[in-house]
Amino acid sequence: xxxxxxxxxxxxxxxxxxxxxxxxxxxxxxxxxxxxxxxxxxxxxxxxxxxxxxxxxxxxxxxxxxxxxxxxxxxxxxxxxxxxxxxxxxxxxxxxxxxxxxxxxxxxxxxxxxxxxxxxxxxxxxxxxxxxxxxxxxxxxxxxxxxxxxxxxxxxxxxxxxxxxxxxxxxxxxxxxxxxxxxxxxxxxxxxxxxxxxxxxxxxxxxxxxxxxxxxxxxxxxxxxxxxxxxxxxxxxxxxxxxxxxxxxxxxxxxxxxxxxxxx
Numbered sequence: 015x016x017x018x019x020x021x022x023x024x025x026x027x028x029x030x031x032x033x034x035x036x037x038x039x040x041x042x043x044x045x046x047x048x049x050x051x052x053x054x055x056x057x058x059x060x061x062x063x064x065x066x067x068x069x070x071x072x073x074x075x076x077x078x079x080x081x082x083x084x085x086x087x088x089x090x091x092x093x094x095x096x097x098x099x100x101x102x103x104x105x106x107x108x109x110x111x112x113x114x115x116x117x118x119x120x121x122x123x124x125x126x127x128x129x130x131x132x133x134x135x136x137x138x139x140x141x142x143x144x145x146x147x148x149x150x151x152x153x154x155x156x157x158x159x160x161x162x163x164x165x166x167x168x169x170x171x172x173x174x175x176x177x178x179x180x181x182x183x184x185x186x187x188x189x190x191x192x193x194x195x196x197x198x199x200x201x202x203x204x205x206x207x208x209x210x211x212x213x214x215x216x217x218x219x220x221x222x223x224x225x226x227x228x229x230x231x232x233x234x235x236x237x238x239x240x241x242x243x244x245x246x247x248x249x250x251x252x253x254x255x256x257x258x259x260x261x262x263x264x265x266x267x268x269x270x271x272x273x274x275x276x277x278x
């Protein structure tokens with residue numbers, strides 16, 4: 015199976031946030047904090063690839079690089095054979111991003127009005143936009159609430175609207191940042207099932223999921239990249255990652271994860 019995404023030696027650092035007094039003492043020289051350090055991995059066509067790590071491990075920074083929102087300081091990234099730094103517009107058109115804790119919807123507008131607005135920002139319009147909008151709403155089971163204002167949507171409904179928005183451009187790759195973080199168990203199960211059965215099974219899309227939920231990573235993802243303090247510490251299927259854990263400590267996903275990140 016061919017690789018849809020190839021990352022080689024990705025690195026990113028940000029200036030440290032310090033007080034004005036400390037900045038003056040340093041004569042304007044800011045220390046930099048590494049968010050990613052020499053991260054390499056590959057994602058195959060049509061698979062669900064998980065990025066697993068604790069808070070602050072570098073997951074969100076990596077997703078922003080994958081979606082061309084952030085330029086890496088070093089390394090190389092290709093999506094569908096196109097260089098993300100040299101051809102960001104081409105890569106951006108192939109990637110749909112669903113950010114965590116979605117707050118960019120206009121809550122006094124209806125779901126339909128929001129999708130129309132964001133669809134037009136992506137260059138869509140007319141009958142084609144309406145077709146895609148209705149299709150996405152039907153598949154995500156929000157069609158009956160599409161003309162209601164977003165302010166009255168539940169958390170699960172907003173998350174499904176978030177996914178519908180990302181699907182308007184019919185991206186080859188869909189990136190989900192902690193997609194079930196605020197969802198109840200039933201809503202989380204429905205969303206995971208949609209990802210597995212519809213996005214991958216029916217559409218053949220490639221899905222990248224960032225999560226810190228071990229049960230989600232182990233049950234949903236075909237393969238996983240484990241990040242710890244900005245470094246890639248392991249890559250493989252859940253079973254391969256468990257095999258890296260000493261047999262005496264194999265009791266499930268938690269023990270395997272703790273072993274990989276040096277917590278046990």
